[in-house]
Amino acid sequence: MAGHGTDEHPHGADRLCEAGDRVYSRAVRRGRVPRRDAEAVPCLLELALLHPDPDDMDWLVPTSPQEVMTRLLRAVHDEISASQRRVGSAVAAFEWYAGLGGPAAAAASGGEGTAAIRVLDGPARIQAALDEATAACTTEVLTVQPGGIRREHELSEGLHRALALRGRGVRMRDLYNHVARHGQGLLNYLELMGDAVEARTLDEVIDRLILFDRTVAFIPANADRTMALELRHPGLVAYLVTVFERLWRLAVPLTAALPDTGIEGISHREQSIAALLAEGHQDAVIAERLGISVRTCRAHIARLSETLGAASRTQLGVRIAQVGLDGPARDAGAAAPGRESPGVR
Template sequence: MREACESGTDCHNGGAPCGNGVEYYLNAVRAGLADQSSAPACLLRLQLLQPVPGTEQSLTPIRPSSALAMLVRPIEEEIHQRQAIAQGLQRALDPIETLYNAQQRPTTDLVMLTGLPAINAAIDDATERCTSELLTAQPGGSRSVTVLTEALQRSRDLLARGVRLRTLYQHTVRHNPATMEYVHQVTDAGARAQVRTLDELFERLIIFDREVAFIPARSDRQSALEVRNQALITFLVDVYEHAWQRATPLAPRGRSREEPSVVPSIRRTICQLLISGYVDEAIARRLGMSVRTCRSHIAKIAEQLGSTNRAQLGYLLATSDLLGEPDTTVPE
């Protein structure tokens, strides 16, 4: 049997057998025989002409599909052999892969969580595992009654296990009855729960036992990043602690100490944002208040400074002392 056409061999020319190969092949088909001494080499390489048993020089033409089958068979056999080798390697390495995975940490340092069900499931799992401390930053002002009810039960469960809770809100929650009721119930439950407020707060942040943290991955909060990298967690805790030191405590009910007014701080921040060129809607969003409340504060500031329009207000703010020391007060 003639050898199959090897890679790079000129077995065909432009998709057809070489030279007069087609004509020779068709004549052989009509005659039923061909002479080996005159047969074109390309027909032999393509196995279109096969030796006649019992003769030395006679060849017989065969169907092209049969020739193709003979040419492809060794290629298929080689493929099967290589597949068998690949499967053998996989069987050999699979047990080692299992041992390798067993030595690795169960999770990576950074995990992207997409969708609220996945986010809530991860946070619930971290809550169950929390044993000593939970740090939370909740920007955006007041929260819904449903969210607060669920949060209250989780907080009580954590406090019952001896976990310390610290929560940062924005000053505007002080004027929201539902949020204040939640705060009072949590702080009344034990001294391990503390709540403070700031005029402006960074994005939402939850840190469990300084071992795992959750931060938003997008502004719509439909995805989150689960952080277990200790360098990043140390940085996030440091950011949180700096904000905590600047925040104003929100005392539980029944304590004699009266909390200082947060209105001057809010209005000072509004002044700073106005000078920076923020519009009312953006200021309200950053401070967690309604646009109406924001504009009410701006009106009070303008009234104090004697401003009649925004351009004049910007000039008066820049030349006044309202952006100076933190204890500067703005009358209500």
């Protein structure tokens, strides 16, 4: 119960300060206390826990604990009743607002009772939403998994969902960076999943994306991925499906080798780095886009400089253009659009 105490004693009768507790307890035991004893605890008078003795104004007598309890309970009941009335008013108001949109609003929201865009704040809510979408999925899951080599704990986080999907005959297609090919954890995961999962890789992929049955999508909502967006608007989901399919056609099946650059001494990854250098990107940006560390990126740049005979970064840019490394690397998957690779085992 909110009290009307002074600045020194801002509390209610249900939670007395230590000094007030001592004085009120003494008054209850003895029947009354001198007024001077309550000077340090004016809250007792303001809360009507003590009141003047009509026979002697220099003394204060306590209000009985039973009366105080009745007063407290009555106040709590009034607060609860007021809260219930406010809840009822809020529900009625927003039901009225919800009805203003009519059928058009329901269609824009992705379906009756479903939000077109829902913000998921925190790992627990994200996990719960993914579990819910997994349980409802019946046909297909499409994912984009950026970054470098997939660590064991990252793969195991979603393993229970993947196994549940495989058990229901759901097909899965995953896109990774090329560098993910070198992780044993990913290879073990794909072997466990068998024909249920098909994986391909690209030099660069978009940020993380998960699509269930082409009806609901999940994307990050901030840089550290502590927030996510759940998308159910048909237009948004269809757009993301199109993006995925176009990347998929350009990607290289994990069962196939990466294409040769056709330039002696230049690897496929170095060709990708050269193209990004030609665009003017810094080492940290290149490393992030290709899913490698900055240290690894710089080692490749040094090797590239040595191979091309460049003594400086400026000269390296000239050499990259001269040998034709300033364009995007061509992937094997792009040469045969529409041809599917065998399932990954």
